[in-house]
Amino acid sequence: MIEHIDLSLINWSRAQFALTAMYHWLFVPLTLGLAFIVAIMETIYVRTGDVEWKKITKFWMILFGINFAIGVSTGIILEFEFGTNWSNYSWFVGDIFGAPLAIEGIMAFFMESTFIAVMFFGWNKVSKKFHLLSSWLTAFGANLSALWILVANGWMQYPVGMQFNPDTARNEMMNFWDVIFSPIGINKFLHTITSAYVLSAIFVVGISAWFLIRKRHILFSKRSIIVASVFGLVSSLYLVWSGDGSAYQVAQKQPMKLAAMEGLYNGQKSAGIIVFGVLNPEKEYTNDEEPHLFKMEIPKLLSFLGYRNADAFVPGIKDIIEGGYEYLDENGKKQSAISTDEKIERGKIALASLAKYKEAKDAGNDSLKIAHRKTLEENFQYFGYGFLNDPKSIVPNIPLVFYSFHIMVALAFWFILIFVLALYFVYKDQIVTKKWFLRLAFLTIPLAYIAQQCGWIVAEVGRQPWVIQDIMPTVAAVSQIDTRAVQITFFLFLIVFTGLLIAEISIMSKQIKTGPKDS
Amino acid sequence: MNRSNIFNRIFHLYYDGFKNMTIGRKLWTIILIKLFIFFVVFKVFFFSDFLETHFKTDVEKSDYVLKQLTSPKQLKND
Structure with a gap:
């Protein structure tokens, strides 16, 4: 019997998850980066004994506290949604998701909450060095919390270290270290946290620039700009490096995402990377229209970045759907890519084997059980394709991924320019007079948030239709609940999270207007 | 330093910290309202x-x- 699934249920469930994740990520990156900036400032205070640095530390610490308090627990909603809206997925991933999230919860509670208390309540109550240690441990604790959730996300992008158990319909962790040290997971963690550091540095530079425009707290602002710009510049360089690592992993493990990021419909040898381009809205992978109305590209760079070979072949959307191109597998052996039609066929064999395995198990027929399990395991890598009926459904939203990727990259280089100029003007002692730069630096704050959201759009929209790459699409992951319930909670979240955002902006603005206080 | 002294100091760290909060009071109010909405309203009635x-x-x-x-x-x- 064919079960009919309402597309609007999937879309509303996805929209709700996206809304929650995007709002959550408005709060998280500033916490991750500002914690380190504060720790660095306090280190300078402890080493020099200069009370101006204590004033600087305390001011940014208060903004860190506001952001932490408003943002804390916003991620818990995502876990609620797993159980309610994505119950098939929740069950299917089993302990692989549960273990990292449990570790995250315990670490976040004990490390962050303990040392944050010392950070805020401990001035003059504990020694300077213990207070400083608490600030650093808060920063490391916050970032370690991010490690676990990003490892879990990395596993969804590239599932490793597990085995599917057909008796329980769950994936069981076979190797914890394979999950933790998955190349996708590690790159994702490093790229994500460094991007958070850049956002935080832009925030500090921007707010300090605002003080300088108003000719307030000149020394405070200059010193804040120096620390944030150095921190931001170092982080930016690492961000570019980790971005390259992420793109390399995407090329190997998620070629469709890479093709979407570049709007690459037909594969090419010596493929260039697009610096700026406009997509042709008429383009489909089945027609011969040009993919871009306009483009500026750097020749051969996509091949080099994706495969470390300037002449390598980069498969396009059409190639990935039709197959037939050659690629190197994980063991470095040359393989011919199979078509999506064939993957769908093998996925359906895997699903049928699972059903027959269950029947054989219920009938007590062990030999049939073994045979069907073997067929299931042979085809499990395409398990998720069995839920698809049309090869086109593996193509994500190309314009959204393409433009998000290019905006993110362009903004990353813009931020580097801001840090370099800030340091140059401070070094030349001209920063106070460069009003145009100060205004630009202040206006760059929202751009840092836009870059963050674009990064997540590339990562998540770029891998659609998969919840778990190649193993489970959204259509199989969603709970069969009433669409109206999802719609109602979508708007409830929208109201609550918007309220939190308004509270954050208004409390923070008030605190910034008040400015740093002499301690 | 004896144990009761350590516990006493930890207690006073939190006690004085909470007592002397300024902006923290507003933030704790927001946190508590938020947790109520998340864990009581959302979790019980919708999730x-x-x-x-x-x-x-x-x-x-x-x-x-x-x-x-x-x-x-x-x-x-x-």
């Missing part, structure tokens, strides 16, 4: 765990998910 609510044992849950996975699916607009 019951689908499998926990509908099935009692792990066997029932896995049977249900297996059935979900192995039933051919078609989107209504396919």
